[in-house]
Amino acid sequence: LSNFKDFNDLLGHSIGDEFLIEIADVFTKVLSNQAEVYRWGGDEFIVLIDSITVEKIQLIMDSLIRELYKPIIIDGIEYSILMNMGVASYPRDGKNLEDLIKVSDNIIHDLYSTESIKIGYSDELVKENMLLNENINRMMMSDLSENFQVYLQPIVEVDSNEIYGFEALLRVFDEDNKQLDTQKVISYIEKSGKISLIDRFVFDQVTEYCTNINNGKRLFNISFNVSALSLNDEYVTYIEKKVNEGKCNPKFFSIEITESIRIKSFEIASTYLNRLKRLGIKIVVDDFGTGYSSLYYISMIPLSTIKIDKKFVQSLIDNLIDRKLVEVIVSLSKAMDIIVIAEGVESEAQLDVIKELSCDLYQGYLFSKALSFDDALKLIGKSKKK
Secondary structure, three states: OOOHHHHHHHHOHHHHHHHHHHHHHHHHHHHOOOOEEEEOOOOOEEEEOOOOOHHHHHHHHHHHHHHHOOOEEEOOEEEOOOEEEEEOOOOOOOOOHHHHHHHHHHHHHHOOOOOOEEEEEOHHHHHHHHHHHHHHHHHHHOOHHHOEEEEEEEEEEOOOOOEEEEEEEEEEEOOOOOEOOHHHHHHHHHHHOOHHHHHHHHHHHHHHHHHHHOOOOOOOEEEEEOOHHHOOHHHHHHHHHHHHOOOOOHHHEEEEEEOOOOOOOHHHHHHHHHHHHHHOOEEEEEEEOOOOOHHHHHHHOOOOEEEEOHHHHOOOOOOHHHHHHHHHHHHHHHHOOOEEEEOOOOOHHHHHHHHHOOOOEEOOOOOOOOEOHHHHHHHOOOOOOO
């Protein structure tokens, strides 16, 4: 805090203490579920964020800065905050707390700006991000199948424990066949305006998979994600063309949209989703319950299925409130003839709870992680757990 000493010198320690309490409240409000926050010295705080991407750190810091720009009111008087922030990463910038603090401190002291709140990252973080972006640009200019692969995670019937279908999940590999952070890659591609190329690639792969999987007596549904940015006439027309040419059977497909993603216009999105549903494709809302518009989604979008976010599923045993919320979601869905899938089921105890709550389907590591297409083919016919 660049101006904390002024508070103590000019206004007294009691006002300074109130100021620190207000700052701590802001940290708690913004960071409580995402980081650990410590007061390190008189005017210094340390924030520890575990296993996270540069983009996610930036989003968290942006949220923090938005709150800190609001004036703090003490005894009816408004006070503005002056603050510098430095971000260091373990283990690149240091292998112990002392070294990380030293790097962060150097960043803070090197910041020069007219802004009241400034933030800087270590050179290594910036360099790594630039190299990754260059790598992604190269990938996008070559044959996508060289670096992008579509894996399949089983979606399982709760009562019978038989495979109902699969969710198609994108995996990204560099030239050394090292798996990259898919969310990080997709985030960059979305910003570059090329996400429709990836969404078409995934659809084409799913079409091919579906043809190979559904060639026997047992038939399986495959769901795949689509970016909100691809919900446009060009993308929907592309799918309609494939269906009309007989290259895919839409009744085996489900399109997933993420509930936590903000779609610019529900009315426009609903128009495109209705076109897809008229083809026979099912519409799924992923991560249900994590955003602020869940009920609005149900009323505006022609849903066939909702997927309860894994954060709820993984807290069902210990958190009575989350359990009650899932009960309400399941009850509402049943009344509207909407299928409910529980995501992130990792234990038998969690499976027992979602059975009690009458969820229809589940997916998660308890049954299987996401598999390559060849491994998914091997799994079919052995879907009932012993």
